[in-house]
Amino acid sequence: MNNSENLxxxxxxxxxxxxxxxxxxxxxxxKLADDEIASxxxxxxxxxxxxxxxxxxxxxxxxxxxxxxxxxxDHQSVIDQAVALVTKLKxxxxxxxxxxxxxxDATATKKKLQAASASSFNKTYIDNEVGYxxxxxxxxxxxxxxxxxxxxxxxxLENVVPTxxxxxxxxxxVQKTFASK
Amino acid sequence: MRGPEFLIMLFVxxxxxxxSGGVNKDTHHPxxxxxxxAQMKFTPAxxxxxxxxxxxxxxxxxxxxxxxxxxxxxxxxxxxxxxQTWKMVVTKNxxxxxxxxxxxxGKLVVD
Numbered sequence: 146m147n148n149s150e151n152l153x154x155x156x157x158x159x160x161x162x163x164x165x166x167x168x169x170x171x172x173x174x175x176k177l178a179d180d181e182i183a184s185x186x187x188x189x190x191x192x193x194x195x196x197x198x199x200x201x202x203x204x205x206x207x208x209x210x211x212x213x214x215x216x217x218x219d220h221q222s223v224i225d226q227a228v229a230l231v232t233k234l235k236x237x238x239x240x241x242x243x244x245x246x247x248x249x250d251a252t253a254t255k256k257k258l259q260a261a262s263a264s265s266f267n268k269t270y271i272d273n274e275v276g277y278x279x280x281x282x283x284x285x286x287x288x289x290x291x292x293x294x295x296x297x298x299x300x301x302l303e304n305v306v307p308t309x310x311x312x313x314x315x316x317x318x319v320q321k322t323f324a325s326k
Numbered sequence: 327m328r329g330p331e332f333l334i335m336l337f338v339x340x341x342x343x344x345x346s347g348g349v350n351k352d353t354h355h356p357x358x359x360x361x362x363x364a365q366m367k368f369t370p371a372x373x374x375x376x377x378x379x380x381x382x383x384x385x386x387x388x389x390x391x392x393x394x395x396x397x398x399x400x401x402x403x404x405x406x407x408x409x410q411t412w413k414m415v416v417t418k419n420x421x422x423x424x425x426x427x428x429x430x431x432g433k434l435v436v437d
Contacts, residue, residue, distance in 0.1 A: 311366040314429040
């Protein structure tokens with residue numbers, strides 16, 4: 146295979162990977178029950194907490210460290226409220242295709258972050274945060290809120306959206322500082 | 327002057343003295359004004375107050391916040407946990423923000 150074919154293959158694989166994420170997180174809108182929605186919500190928040198833990202270990206940049214601290218605290222707060230609600234509702238979060246895909250993607254991302262060099266880590270982490278929050282906002286607004294049956298679960302998800310959007314805006318703000326580096 | 331007439335005049339005089347004293351000293355009675363922190367916003371985002379008013383920030387959001395003077399970090403609340411409040415007597419204009427979530431901004435204007 147020559148260089149041109151290699152390049153085509155890489156582009157195609159990237160496109161397919163992105164398509165899978167979009168289908169799972171948005172456009173295909175899998176049918177989810179409330180116990181499955183609860184599982185997706187917990188897994189999505191836990192993923193970002195795990196990314197933040199790696200950032201706190203590897204970064205020395207004050208803005209990145211502050212951002213990671215905020216992600217860890219805010220997403221833990223959302224998990225705590227989700228757990229309190231499902232406990233009250235006597236719902237047990239149930240694994241499903243969407244939560245399994247999120248876990249698999251998060252595992253791959255953690256490997257990528259762990260492997261990033263010291264010089265490239267901050268940009269790799271913050272670029273991922275921008276993409277991750279965009280995908281999660283799309284999933285919450287496009288799949289989880291419309292499909293939630295219980296009004297309290299729906300309300301919790303609606304309350305989370307402004308937090309996710311503020312995180313995205315914050316991530317984009319930090320991202321700009323690395324654009325020129 | 328006898329009886330009720332005397333009492334009425336005394337009351338009127340006291341009232342006038344009280345009012346003139348108020349004009350000479352300070353007609354403003356400090357108020358307490360609430361700023362809600364919810365959905366990652368300060369509401370109202372721009373608050374007009376009189377010098378000496380107390381502003382109370384009330385965290386009704388699902389995550390912790392704080393308020394910090396933005397230009398020179400002159401004052402800061404520390405963490406305002408979910409369901410908690412923090413108050414401050416305002417004497418001058420300030421732009422402020424939440425340093426935990428720097429996209430959240432507010433303004434105090436002393437009229």
